[in-house]
Amino acid sequence: xxxxxxxxxxxxxxxxxxxxxxxxxxxxxxxxxxxxxxxxxxxxxxxxxxxxxxxxxxxxxxxxxxxxxxxxxxxxxxxxxxxxxxxxxxxxxxxxxxxxxxxxxxxxxxxxxxxxxxxxxxxxxxxxxxxxxxxxxxxxxxxxxxxxxxxxxxxxxxxxxxxxxxxxxxxxxxxxxxxxxxxxxxxxxxxxxxxxxxxxxxxxxxxxxxxxxxxxxxxxxxxxxxxxxxxxxxxxxxxxxxxxxxxxxxxxxxxxxxxxxxxxxxxxxxxxxx
Amino acid sequence: xxxxxxxxxxxxxxxxxxxxxxxxxxxxxxxxxxxxxxxxxxxxxxxxxxxxxxxxxxxxxxxxxxxxxxxxxxxxxxxxxxxxxxxxxxxxxxxxxxxxxxxxxxxxxxxxxxxxxxxxxxxxxxxxx
Amino acid sequence: xxxxxxxxxxxxxxxxxxxxxxxxxxxxxxxxxxxxxxxxxxxxxxxxxxxxxxxxxxxxxxxxxxxxxxxxxxxxxxxxxxxxxxxxxxxxxxxxxxxxxxxxxxxxxxxxxxxxxxxxxxxxxxxxxx
Numbered sequence: 001x002x003x004x005x006x007x008x009x010x011x012x013x014x015x016x017x018x019x020x021x022x023x024x025x026x027x028x029x030x031x032x033x034x035x036x037x038x039x040x041x042x043x044x045x046x047x048x049x050x051x052x053x054x055x056x057x058x059x060x061x062x063x064x065x066x067x068x069x070x071x072x073x074x075x076x077x078x079x080x081x082x083x084x085x086x087x088x089x090x091x092x093x094x095x096x097x098x099x100x101x102x103x104x105x106x107x108x109x110x111x112x113x114x115x116x117x118x119x120x121x122x123x124x125x126x127x128x129x130x131x132x133x134x135x136x137x138x139x140x141x142x143x144x145x146x147x148x149x150x151x152x153x154x155x156x157x158x159x160x161x162x163x164x165x166x167x168x169x170x171x172x173x174x175x176x177x178x179x180x181x182x183x184x185x186x187x188x189x190x191x192x193x194x195x196x197x198x199x200x201x202x203x204x205x206x207x208x209x210x211x212x213x214x215x216x217x218x219x220x221x222x223x224x225x226x227x228x229x230x231x232x233x234x235x236x237x238x239x240x241x242x243x244x245x246x247x248x249x250x251x252x253x254x255x256x257x258x259x260x261x262x263x264x265x266x267x268x269x270x271x272x273x274x
Numbered sequence: 275x276x277x278x279x280x281x282x283x284x285x286x287x288x289x290x291x292x293x294x295x296x297x298x299x300x301x302x303x304x305x306x307x308x309x310x311x312x313x314x315x316x317x318x319x320x321x322x323x324x325x326x327x328x329x330x331x332x333x334x335x336x337x338x339x340x341x342x343x344x345x346x347x348x349x350x351x352x353x354x355x356x357x358x359x360x361x362x363x364x365x366x367x368x369x370x371x372x373x374x375x376x377x378x379x380x381x382x383x384x385x386x387x388x389x390x391x392x393x394x395x396x397x398x399x400x401x402x403x
Numbered sequence: 404x405x406x407x408x409x410x411x412x413x414x415x416x417x418x419x420x421x422x423x424x425x426x427x428x429x430x431x432x433x434x435x436x437x438x439x440x441x442x443x444x445x446x447x448x449x450x451x452x453x454x455x456x457x458x459x460x461x462x463x464x465x466x467x468x469x470x471x472x473x474x475x476x477x478x479x480x481x482x483x484x485x486x487x488x489x490x491x492x493x494x495x496x497x498x499x500x501x502x503x504x505x506x507x508x509x510x511x512x513x514x515x516x517x518x519x520x521x522x523x524x525x526x527x528x529x530x531x532x533x
Contacts, residue, residue, distance in 0.1 A: 038280050040279070040280065046280060046282075096291065096292075120282065120285075123278065123279030123280060123281050124279050124280040124281075124282070125278070125279045130279070131278060131279045163372075163373045164370065164372045164373050166373075167370060167372075167373045167374070167375070168370060184292075186288050186289070186295060186499065187499075189284065189285065189288060190284075190498075190499065190503050191503060223418060223422060224417055224418050225417045225418065225419055225421050226417070229421035229422070229425060232298075232302070232495050232499060233298075233362065234294065234295065234298045235294065235298065236292060236294045236295065236298075238365075239294055246365060248365060249364075249365030249366060249368070252362065252365060252366035253366060253367070253368065255425055255429075256366065256367070256429070258422055259422045259423075259425055259426040259429070261422075262422035262423065262426075263422075263426070286501065289499070299496075302492055302495070302496040302499075303496070305488065305489040305492035305493050305496070306489070306493060306496075308435055308439055308485065308488075308489050309486065309489035309490070309493065311439065311442075311443060311447075312439075312482060312485055312486055312489070312520065313520065314446075315442055315446055315482070316482070316520065316523060316524055316527060318446050318450075319469060319478075319524070319527045319528065319531065320527045320530075322465070322466050322469055322470075322531050323527060323530040323531040323532070326462075329462060329466070330458075330462065333450050333451050333458065333462060334451070336446070336447070336450065336451040337451035337452065341447070341451070342447070342448070342451070344447075345443055345446075345447025345448060346447075348443050348447065349440060349443045349444065349447065352435070352439040352440040352442075352443050353440050355432075355435060355436055355439070356435075356436035356437070356439075356440055359432050359433070359435075359436040360436060386436075389437060390436065390437055390440075393437045393438060393441060394440060394441040394444075397438070397441035397442070397444075397445060398441055398444060398445060398449070400464060400468055401445050401449050401450075401461050401464050401465060401468075402449065402461070402464075403464070
């Protein structure tokens with residue numbers, strides 16, 4: 001195959017992620033994907049299944065999994081949506097590292113095999129899909145919404161905020177709920193009740209919002225043992241976060257605010273309480 | 275919380291899985307060595323109160339190779355504790371100047387390395403002067 | 404293990420003073436970072452080193468320093484907070500190594516040890532003649 005032909009077929013394959021192309025006919029090189037397989041109705045234990053996928057420099061791991069599902073094995077189950085690092089659906093363990101598979105290029109692994117598993121620290125529902133129930137419940141627990149008595153009262157106009165006030169929480173509002181931080185957090189692995197990085201950072205995001213008045217109410221939840229005090233500041237949540245939210249930093253800041261609140265309540269049990 | 279699905283076994287050797295976990299463990303282990311040093315430090319202080327002869331005898335014992343090696347380990351642990359603690363300052367204590375956040379190196383120098391060097395210099399100078 | 408009711412905001416209601424221990428840990432972390440490296444250099448290397456005349460001068464400077472009351476009080480604060488810093492970190496390290504279910508029980512040796520050593524420090528410092 002000439003260079004032009006190879007390039008053309010690569011482009012063709014790249015644009016045909018959803019099955020329009022048949023790159024297996026033209027691709028010279030392949031890469032092995034080892035997928036974690038678990039179907040609860042037939043498997044009592046998970047297993048790994050290997051697939052040969054045409055190697056394409058422009059492909060990400062998600063493209064390769066989609067190609068397997070479209071061309072080789074339709075029973076492979078995985079979550080994905082936007083393919084551009086915004087929706088937070090396609091987080092998986094790739095060679096042991098929690099990543100968005102839409103942002104993990106095959107060329108960073110080639111020519112070695114790529115092992116894909118569902119995010120660790122979550123129960124597996126099917127193949128690469130984990131259960132999000134516990135995560136959703138933890139997000140809810142920190143009351144991640146504006147709390148104030150006049151929240152629906154617009155008679156005085158909008159609740160204004162200066163750029164300096166916005167800067168205090170903006171970073172923590174960038175979370176896309178991809179759950180990579182939960183897979184990177186050893187405490188989540190040890191302690192199922194631990195609220196975890198994303199939920200605590202989200203709680204902190206509202207506590208730092210100048211328009212919010214729910215600090216005391218939120219702190220009732222965040223001050224409990226398995227909320228922020230479970231965190232030992234390993235810091236890997238911030239390392240794997242694709243949106244640079246820095247949940248580890250948020251939790252340390254929240255601890256300092258929480259300790260102040262704790263002593264305030266100790267001194268003034270009634271006045272400072274929720 | 276009851277979630278369905280397959281639960282993978284707990285990973286007991288979790289701290290070996292990522293370099294970041296290893297760094298975390300080394301940071302946490304500094305506390306064991308610092309606690310040990312603080313006890314030795316208290317023994318040294320107690321010898322001051324026990325009189326010149328007892329203090330001289332204890333200091334002489336501290337010059338032995340075993341104690342020197344132990345103090346090398348203690349120093350490494352204490353310095354690593356300080357480096358990691360001050361390294362966390364920009365994350366844990368952000369300082370905003372209007373919309374802009376104080377940069378990490380400056381925050382570490384102002385709230386960490388600067389005071390650390392000053393305190394260390396004063397303590398050491400006091401003994402050497 | 405934490406007596407959760409499995410739903411909503413009320414599920415994590417267990418408060419057992421972690422905020423208090425964390426505050427001591429945090430303050431002690433600052434103290435340990437600022438002072439302990441210099442203390443190690445002084446008591447581990449500067450006091451035992453040198454010929455006898457130098458050692459005598461350093462021993463005298465050390466005795467003088469720890470004999471005055473402002474230094475004694477500051478030292479007690481630094482030592483006690485550093486001890487509680489170490490105790491908290493040791494406790495959480497043991498929890499991370501698999502003793503999580505004994506998190507409450509571990510408080511006894513960890514914080515109890517730090518308290519005992521702090522009381523010892525107070526007694527020792529009290530006994531040093533100015």
